Amino acid sequence: MSAEHPAHGAPFNVGLLGHGTVGGAFAELLPARAGEIAELTGREPRLTGVLRRSSGDYREILDGADAIVELIGGVDPAREYVLAALLSGRHVITANKLLLSQHGEELFAAAEKGGAQLLFEAAVAGVVPVIKVLEQSLAGSHIDRVHGIVNGTTNFILSEMARGLSYAEALAEAQSKGFAEADPSDDVSGRDAAAKMAILARLAFGVPVHLDQVPYEGIEQLQGDDLAYARELGLGLKLVGTAERRDGGLSVRVHPAFLYSGHPLASIAGSFNAVTVESDAITEITMSGPGAGGPQTASAVLSDVVSAILPPAGRRAPVRRLPLVADIQSAFYVHMDVADRPGVLAAVTQALGEHGVSIKSVVQRGMGERARLVMVTHPVVESSMRAAVAQVAEFQFVRSAPRTIRVIEEEFV
């Protein structure tokens, strides 16, 4: 370095595992920012080894590294590599949400045992610093709820459907723009978002949550006219992940949900991600930004490299015990194809009422044998809603299985 720069300590050696979209972007970004990071931290980060599919030796890379950046993805062999690094005292920076949501506790234990940091800002919401904000700024807060749009692919598809495209057209559009994989099932099924919500729940509530404990529904079944009717009711449709205190426990889940237009997540468009954190003391804060993209994710990885060089003094949230609860209350949008005969609305509302479902607003459309009845309900326990809908589906005037989508009410301010 030139004489203008402050004195430096030893270089900080980074071993990179994986050289795909994010790995490649990181390998470009690191040398470009190394000088400024050296100014800030006193140590200049440099890439000392890269493990590609076809070349590189992990043992050799590990031996020469102060920190390992894991961007292979998937569980095997990433798990083995990350564990070996942590146990040997090397810091690990990873964007691997599947690994963290399935083996997080094992990895945290290895990090503690090895005296190393496990950093994963890039695993959730890309460049949006939701991990550090939960770990640090909100460490002393009593968080009540986290809502997230944490999958950019599905948010892009839903944004396009809101413009009038069908699901199939919107998916094709996402694929042609590189926002969706050729096999999009991990995204559109909600599984990717579920993994991220498991990670956020661990940080926000201190409760270990495994991906298998997060029920998820995707967007494959959504119909364009759900979005059209919803607009009439002043609602927007998003794939929302939720982690919240409920009934003395914790509920973590992912499903499509309607949001009132004033909700801070309602305006998140295209492939952006956003996370809202609510508590009594803070009311709510929302963070948003690009959820993916090589350079953006690489930038989040690099911010963790800076943290690895200068660790925030070993703060680690204690593990808490909160039961995971499943059958919770939600408001619902209900869409029914019905024959428009006298007494239909009365029969439906009575059937719903028998299960404790009360109706907040109704839109009825069309006439004759192909009318549509769209309702938004007040909050009701999900199992009651399912039972009510099953009863309604039995009516002879109901033309096809009713569709339900949860509605997120504006509960704050």
Next chain:
Amino acid sequence: MSAEHPAHGAPFNVGLLGHGTVGGAFAELLPARAGEIAELTGREPRLTGVLRRSSGDYREILDGADAIVELIGGVDPAREYVLAALLSGRHVITANKLLLSQHGEELFAAAEKGGAQLLFEAAVAGVVPVIKVLEQSLAGSHIDRVHGIVNGTTNFILSEMARGLSYAEALAEAQSKGFAEADPSDDVSGRDAAAKMAILARLAFGVPVHLDQVPYEGIEQLQGDDLAYARELGLGLKLVGTAERRDGGLSVRVHPAFLYSGHPLASIAGSFNAVTVESDAITEITMSGPGAGGPQTASAVLSDVVSAILPPAGRRAPVRRLPLVADIQSAFYVHMDVADRPGVLAAVTQALGEHGVSIKSVVQRGMGERARLVMVTHPVVESSMRAAVAQVAEFQFVRSAPRTIRVIEEEFV
């Protein structure tokens, strides 16, 4: 503490200066959260002294404290108290934006000399953790621009004006709801926002910026019909603080500005605050939440208490040199009262064109002697715009001084 909790170190003694709205809320919040903070950090924070207007001895409070929480506000005697604490090695947590924006460098130097932390998350955007995000998550980023809605009073007033209220009515509404002081001049003049932008610019760009170096314009001169015409052009009106790299230097400023509806700050309503950070690598991230309120600000103060107990390893951004630039390019909205005669539009556009001002869109309204001509221009250097408007004002058919308001273009995706 009970035997279930991990072993604790010594209590962490906090001296509180000031017991107004925020101080009182903090004095309630601290004991309520002390147990969880002890679990997290190993030290239980406790209030060991309070300096009120009428009681308390500063020397005594300081002697018994590990950290001082300064919530008096204003420069004197806060400056003296904070300097004494830092030089004696006590951490200081403050929400005092006037002090930081006028004496920041002196305070940072005292903190370094005393080996103490100076923490001020609550000074900007209340509970929105923009300070820690800039200091930590974005520490390795090359930031290009920061936009902020950092004054909740003015954002509330503008939100009410957007609903049709006059400035005077909206101000009265803000005062009756406790969002504006009896003397609102610090807020509505833009001075409060300017102090906060000086602080954000220091963190984002490493450049010391004094409040006196931040030009600011307030909202007192805005007219209800500016908002009405702007709606026709698809724009919303906000008081926006900006700190950005421009022409090889740094521009920091506060003024009313129109935002296109897709801009992430356009949907920030009521007394909320929001900050958007842009850079090539991250594209942009936006953080929003309540900008003020006793419990919210107290919560931000408390998060700094946690940081004081467990410091992020002494990261302090180096000081950089970037000249402050003043005469920058902006797009403008221009509002003119004109007599509707043949040749008026031609004369105006020619006069503007002579100064390099080109027009993007025009709305003309009314007829006869009281027509209104509203334009949005392409970006132009501010001094050229002022010269062009001065020339237009000379025309005999112009009925009153033209009004100009800057327009923030959507420059990112």
